[in-house]
Amino acid sequence: MEKKWWQKEVIYQIYPKSFYDSNNDGIGDIKGITQKLDYLQSLGITMVWICPIYKSPMADNGYDISDYYQLNPEFGEMSDLDELIEKAKVKGIKVVLDLVINHTSDEHPWFQDLLQNPNTSQYRDYYILKTGENGQPPTNWRSVFGGSVWEPLPNTDEYYFHSFDVKQPDLNWENKEVREELYKMVNYWLEKGIAGFRVDAITFIKKDQNYDNLRPDGVDGLVKCTKKARNQPGIEEFLHELNDETFSKYNCVTIGEAPGVPYEQYGDYIGDNGYFSMIFDFRYADLDVASGSEWFRRIDWNVLDLKKLIFTSQKEIQKAGWGANFLENHDQNRSISKYIKEEENRNFYSATMLGAMFFFLRGTPFIYQGQEIGMTNFERKNIEEFDDISSIDQYYRSMKEGFSEEEALHFINLRSRDNSRTPFHWNNKQFGGFSEVKPWLGMNENYTTINVEQQKQDPNSILQFYKEMIQVRQSSEASECLIYGEIEPILEDHPTIVAYKRKYRNEEVVCYFNFSSEDQKVELEHSNFNVLLNNYETLSEQISSLKPYQALILQKKEAGYNE
Structure with missing residues (x-):
């Protein structure tokens, strides 16, 4: 395998609105990220991915872009971003931005011109417009955020298409002019000095051009648009062109958000001539729901189910x-x-067991802000407390599907995207040290006991474990094996232990993770080993069992090896 620079990175995802508020307006900002670079460096982070900071009315918290070349004022000015990129570089940290090119905001100048001149606008073909029939939308497809994918274009008999929110009209990738405008924008940002992009919702850019109805799958009479508007045949032409015109001209990293891609097509996406450097696989992340976009269809799962999804993905x-x-x-x-x-x-x-289990899988690890201190879900008491448009849709859809108001609230408390968007816990002061004023989104009240300041002072904290875990991957004697080594599952039938080997040349590291609250007997692969990482302070001479939620990373010693 040819080594790539981005394989060694440890990437930290920042949701800027909730990371750190430097000017005390209740909203996190770019200067706030810059002020916390020392924290990220001390953690061991080598790259940050920042969720969208472009100009936006924030209907979907920045994933609805009204100007690709400007920053949203609430986050700061372009000079703030330039300063962040430069200061991060000094600390050995690269910057990756989100790339949102399936759709724009309905407040983008292109769409605004279309609204004002529906019949004569030069941007008519920049979006997907279809005529309805008998006062009905063109098809019965449901958007990811609920309701029809079609919204009437005012003062016409036409509708515009939106895979997501009504304020996020999809771009018409069949139009070469649209694609060229997007490529120009992508290259502008790469020239600015960012390290690459996380590419949002990219498998939605190709639609089935037949635009026909399907059998409904919900009481609303609609059907998920993913069957007709995600990962459709012909998308490969767009993705090859995108790569040729932008990414391949730079030594950048690209991380594709590519749900819906079958495993047999992964080679096209991340192979030697793939569209992206790497992609996310959401199958194990969505194991608790029948569909990632239908939270009320709950699935009971066990450790074997999780293990199967993870190892299938890894293989x-x-x-x-x-x-x-x-x-x-x-x-x-x-x-x-x-x-x-x-x-x-x-x-x-x-x-810590969870953190280590995923961190030493084969691939580049991503840490989401707050994960390194063990931030948890919140519990909101009523729908008015939620900000996330997807959560609000799921709440009302749940009740339409026959669930009670109490059940609907339970479902969205479990899966709401607001769970991960609550302001970061820096300390135990009011508002968690995130801001001196009331934040844009309600705090998780356990910030008084779960916060950075407290864990920095505790040598046995989750934060300190994450630092040690990162150090083991990045700079221990087993580093090459843990980064580049192949992965081989072991104990695949064990009901509560997840275990795997990492193998590289003559090196071997074996990783054990107990998902049980009880001791679990285990026969180790090797009797001669170095302990690289252990989330318990002590380890017996002869390991015959794993303690509750123990994580154990062992490096095989060469035969005849002496300390």
């Missing part, structure tokens, strides 16, 4: 190329609240 990615490993992101709930079912077991041991 398929390993065959094709390189993966992006994550536990949390801005669209997911908090991992300790999801993967550790009993609240009484959500503690230092389970949080």
Whole structure:
């Protein structure tokens, strides 16, 4: 395997609105990120991915862009970003931005011109317009955020298409002019000095051009648009062109958000001539719901189910190329609240076990802000407390599907994207040290006990474990094996232990993770080993069992090796 610079990175995802508020307006900003670079450097981070900071009316918190070349004033000015890129570089930290090119905001000048001149606008073909029939939308497709994908274009008999929110009209990728405008913009940002992009919702850019109806799958009479508007045949032409006209001209990293791609197509996405450096696989992240976009269709799962999804993903990615490993992101709930079912077991041991289990998988690890201190889900008492448009849609859809108001609220408390968007916990002062004024989104009230300042002073904290974990991957004697080594699952039938080997040349590291609140007997692969990482302070001479939620990373010694 040819080594790539981005394989060694440890990437930290920042949701800027909730990271740190430098000017005390209740909203996190770019200067706030700059002021926390020392923290990120001390953690061991080598790259930050910043969620959208472009100009936006913030209907979907920045994923609705009204100007690709300007920053949203609430985040700061372009000079602030330039300063961040430069100061981060000095500290050995690269900057990656979000790239949102499936859709714009309805407040983008292109769409505004279309609204004002629906019949004569030069941007008519920049968006997807279709005529309705008998006062009905062109098709019965449901948007990801609920309701029809079609919205009437005012003062016409036409509708415009939106895969997501009504304020996020999809761009018409069939139009070469649109594509060229986007490529020009992508190259502008790469020239500015960013290290690359996380590419948002990219598998939605190609639609089935037949635009026909399907059998409804909900009581609303609609059907998920993903069947007709995600990962459609012909998308490969767009993705090849995007790569040729932009990414391939730079030594940049690209991380594709590519849901819906079958494993047999992974080689096209991340192979030697793939469209992206790596992609996220969401199958294990969505194991608790029947569909990532339908939270009320709950699935009961066990450790074997989780293990199968993770190892299938790892095997398929390993065959094709390189993966992006994550536990949390801005669209997911908090991992300790999801993967550790009993609240009484959500503690230092389970949080560190989870962290290490994903961190040493093959691929580039991503850490989402707050994960490194064990931030948890919140519980909101009524729908008015939610900001996330997806959560609000799921609440009302749940009740339409026959669930009670109480059940609907329970579902969205479990899966709401607001879970990961609550302001970061820097200390135990009012508003968690995030701001001196009331934040834009309600705080998780446990900031008084879960925060950076407290954990920095505790040598046995989740934060300190994350620092040690990162150091083991990045600069221990087993570093090459843990970064570049192949992965081989072991104990695949064990009901509560997840375990795997990492193998590189003559090196071997074996990783054990106990997902149980009880001791679990285990026969080790090797009797001669170095302990690289252990979330318990002591280890017996002869290991015959794993303690509750223990994480154990062992490096095999060469035969005849002496300390």
